[in-house]
Amino acid sequence: MSTAPTYASGKVTSSKRTSTGRLGWLVLPALAIFVAFAVLPLFGVFALSFSSWDGIGAISFAGFDSWRAVLTDPGLPHALWVTFLVIVLSWIAQTPLSILLGVFISGSQRYRAVLAVLFFLPLLLSAAAVSIAYKALLDPNFGLGPGLNLGILTQDWLGDGTLAMGVVIFIIAWQWIPFHSLIYQGAIRQIPGSMYEAAQIDGAGRVRQFFSITLPQLKNTMITSSTLMVVGSLTTFDLIFVLTAGGPNDATRVLALDMYLTGFRANLMGPASAIAVILVVVGLVLAQLLQRLGGRERNSQLEGA
Amino acid sequence: MDHNRASRRSFLALATATPLVATVLASCGDSGPGGAGSGAATDWILSGQPKEGIRQTAVDDWNEAHEDQQIQTSAFQNDAYKAKIKTAIGAGQAPTIIFGWGGGTLRSYVEADQVDDLTSWLQENAAVKDRLFDAAFAAGTVDDKIYALPTETVQPIVLFYNKKLFDQVGAQPPTTWDELMALVPTFNAAGIAPISLAGQSRWTNMMWLELLFDRIGGPELFESIYEGQPNWTDPAAIDALTKVQDLVRADGFITGFASVTADSNADQALLYTDRAAMMLQGTWTYGGMKTDGGDFVSAGNLGYMNFPEVAGGKGDPMNAFGNPAQYVSVSSQASQEQKDIALAYFADGLLQEKEAEAYITEGGEVPIVKGIDAKFAGLDDEEWLTFVYDLATNAPSFAQSWDQALSPTQAETLLDNIEKLFGLAITPQEFATAMNAATAS
Numbered sequence A: 001m002s003t004a005p006t007y008a009s010g011k012v013t014s015s016k017r018t019s020t021g022r023l024g025w026l027v028l029p030a031l032a033i034f035v036a037f038a039v040l041p042l043f044g045v046f047a048l049s050f051s052s053w054d055g056i057g058a059i060s061f062a063g064f065d066s067w068r069a070v071l072t073d074p075g076l077p078h079a080l081w082v083t084f085l086v087i088v089l090s091w092i093a094q095t096p097l098s099i100l101l102g103v104f105i106s107g108s109q110r111y112r113a114v115l116a117v118l119f120f121l122p123l124l125l126s127a128a129a130v131s132i133a134y135k136a137l138l139d140p141n142f143g144l145g146p147g148l149n150l151g152i153l154t155q156d157w158l159g160d161g162t163l164a165m166g167v168v169i170f171i172i173a174w175q176w177i178p179f180h181s182l183i184y185q186g187a188i189r190q191i192p193g194s195m196y197e198a199a200q201i202d203g204a205g206r207v208r209q210f211f212s213i214t215l216p217q218l219k220n221t222m223i224t225s226s227t228l229m230v231v232g233s234l235t236t237f238d239l240i241f242v243l244t245a246g247g248p249n250d251a252t253r254v255l256a257l258d259m260y261l262t263g264f265r266a267n268l269m270g271p272a273s274a275i276a277v278i279l280v281v282v283g284l285v286l287a288q289l290l291q292r293l294g295g296r297e298r299n300s301q302l303e304g305a
Numbered sequence B: 001m002d003h004n005r006a007s008r009r010s011f012l013a014l015a016t017a018t019p020l021v022a023t024v025l026a027s028c029g030d031s032g033p034g035g036a037g038s039g040a041a042t043d044w045i046l047s048g049q050p051k052e053g054i055r056q057t058a059v060d061d062w063n064e065a066h067e068d069q070q071i072q073t074s075a076f077q078n079d080a081y082k083a084k085i086k087t088a089i090g091a092g093q094a095p096t097i098i099f100g101w102g103g104g105t106l107r108s109y110v111e112a113d114q115v116d117d118l119t120s121w122l123q124e125n126a127a128v129k130d131r132l133f134d135a136a137f138a139a140g141t142v143d144d145k146i147y148a149l150p151t152e153t154v155q156p157i158v159l160f161y162n163k164k165l166f167d168q169v170g171a172q173p174p175t176t177w178d179e180l181m182a183l184v185p186t187f188n189a190a191g192i193a194p195i196s197l198a199g200q201s202r203w204t205n206m207m208w209l210e211l212l213f214d215r216i217g218g219p220e221l222f223e224s225i226y227e228g229q230p231n232w233t234d235p236a237a238i239d240a241l242t243k244v245q246d247l248v249r250a251d252g253f254i255t256g257f258a259s260v261t262a263d264s265n266a267d268q269a270l271l272y273t274d275r276a277a278m279m280l281q282g283t284w285t286y287g288g289m290k291t292d293g294g295d296f297v298s299a300g301n302l303g304y305m306n307f308p309e310v311a312g313g314k315g316d317p318m319n320a321f322g323n324p325a326q327y328v329s330v331s332s333q334a335s336q337e338q339k340d341i342a343l344a345y346f347a348d349g350l351l352q353e354k355e356a357e358a359y360i361t362e363g364g365e366v367p368i369v370k371g372i373d374a375k376f377a378g379l380d381d382e383e384w385l386t387f388v389y390d391l392a393t394n395a396p397s398f399a400q401s402w403d404q405a406l407s408p409t410q411a412e413t414l415l416d417n418i419e420k421l422f423g424l425a426i427t428p429q430e431f432a433t434a435m436n437a438a439t440a441s
Helices: A004-009 A011-048 A065-072 A075-105 A110-124 A127-138 A144-148 A161-190 A193-201 A206-217 A219-234 A238-243 A255-265 A269-295 B002-029 B051-065 B078-090 B103-111 B119-124 B126-130 B134-140 B163-169 B177-189 B203-217 B219-226 B235-249 B266-272 B285-292 B336-348 B353-363 B382-394 B408-422 B428-440
Strands: B041-046 B071-076 B097-100 B149-151 B153-162 B193-196 B276-282 B302-305 B320-323 B326-330 B398-400
Touching: A011 A269, A065 A269, A075 A110, A075 A161, A075 A206, A075 A219, A075 A255, A075 A269, A110 A161, A127 A144, A127 A161, A127 A238, A161 A206, A161 A219, A161 A238, A193 A206, A206 A219, A219 A269, A238 A255, A255 A269, A255 B408, B041 B051, B041 B078, B041 B097, B041 B336, B051 B071, B051 B336, B051 B353, B071 B078, B071 B336, B078 B097, B097 B103, B103 B134, B103 B326, B103 B408, B119 B126, B134 B149, B134 B326, B134 B398, B153 B163, B153 B203, B153 B266, B153 B382, B163 B177, B163 B302, B177 B193, B177 B235, B177 B276, B193 B266, B203 B219, B203 B235, B203 B276, B203 B320, B203 B408, B219 B235, B219 B398, B235 B408, B235 B428, B266 B276, B266 B285, B276 B285, B326 B336, B408 B428
Parallel strands: B041 B071, B193 B276, B320 B398
Antiparallel strands: B097 B326, B149 B326, B153 B276, B153 B302, B153 B320
């Protein structure tokens, strides 16, 4: 993914005249779909954020009313904070484990391939199904804890703010670590074996090899994986909606959920659109920051490292 | 770069193509449920047995008898329906017959001119109105005009209790608030949760507040709030809010109630599995306890009573809260032909004797038909049905649940604050101030 820009600004330059002249039209269908389903709705949402609409009646212009309402609502900083927590905690929970699992399943033994398939199972389930299952398992009266008579498991998992946040992070990690492991596995297999051979000759052990070769070589992959994690966490909605509905007491009310509840529960489409715009801006800024982070020394990857 | 020029050109091409795409998309919509193409009236019903089958049978019977006035049904899950109907109405694609719960949501439809005024039709067809509970019409009325015809069943909120557990600790069902508070330590000492509560669902918590407001301040208290007066800070309101928090602090509700949900019927399960002694819930839970609770209901272990009175309170202890009925309206966007079918169906097809009896025998619920109690004799649920019928018809005031009565915007604010009140995250005073601010805006 991250090598694409290098390619575009490099080799393509010589043949660009012919390629844009004739083949440029091939972009049109994709562009049309992008404009129709991404750009236009985005403008629509932006326009809606300056209006007052309950979703049923007429839409009327309301100036900055919605923005004022959203920006002065103490719910916004709280939702931003909760969203930030989910992003950071789920990154911390997922990244180290994903890399280690990726290293593990990148080996060629057959049992690793079998295990990799098993790891992958959570990804096949929809977030809603996963949430419903966990909700049943964590029920303080009829769940796993009381069922097995295990005191430790019998907690008010979703009724206590801190615990509920922990559960959300755990389920996100449980579901998405396999996916990120797969990305890392692919990247690790791309690392030339000659580097490890050279390291071995120099007398570097496995741990040293991991920190001196594998980890630096995974930098771009980490950026890609982290971008996916951050943007994914930012828009996490279904899981939290089903699991806690933002509760208890707004403890897990992330921005995306806040937007939904404002728009479709409270019928305030204007403020909900304003929150949506904020969500888009935050997402773009975060994605850009992550790209910058890894962008500088893109050419020093692989052999030159 | 050259790329830019190409994209600019394609942008122009796209701009000219957009109206075309838009018309194509728009014409797709015409064949949707609200479309006038077929001439048949459309009716969206809720899925979930036994009611889905009862509703469907009523329409099927109608269609069989009226070949030229057909009604097409589509069934949706409760929560999915609530989201879908709003979007459909907003997009002008509503079904001919709009099913709902009256109150604040109906008001928003009326303000957007989406439903027809049925007042004069009901005057012409007085028989339709006269056979239904009088109290059921209030929530279908906006500014003295009736926009929704009540149908189906009456669903007051009642205090259920587990007779087995009351016998076990040698206690009597509470007739006053003080007695209820006194039961809390008794049950806790016996290792039984005094009250089952599905706190994550939030409207379940609201029922406790509704009835405390009524018993302490009388129905006038909430009515004045509903009319827009900032009476959440009224001493009676503060008293009710404080009493709820007292009950939370005394461990009246089951431990971990904030993570119990009503849509999974977990609160009912706590009652019939002998883990909790009492539960304040709507009468719609009776059927669930009967089917899922083993022999709990049939063995006579389920007790029920109206909410206890509060000493010195203004409200009549016979007052009721809940759903006075469910409602059907006619979409103003429907064709005249469709409207005629809907009204003819309202007059002669909806909630007729067969449908009403099915609610009694299959659902254990009381249809909103006057004198229907004559049908209860000899049934398994006779005692229960009579209790609900008497409660609903004798109540000096039968108020609609707050979240239905208020506009969706206010209801959402209310439920958010109620969750915090029960979570002891805010004080009664803070709750009242926040709600007054929300009512004013």
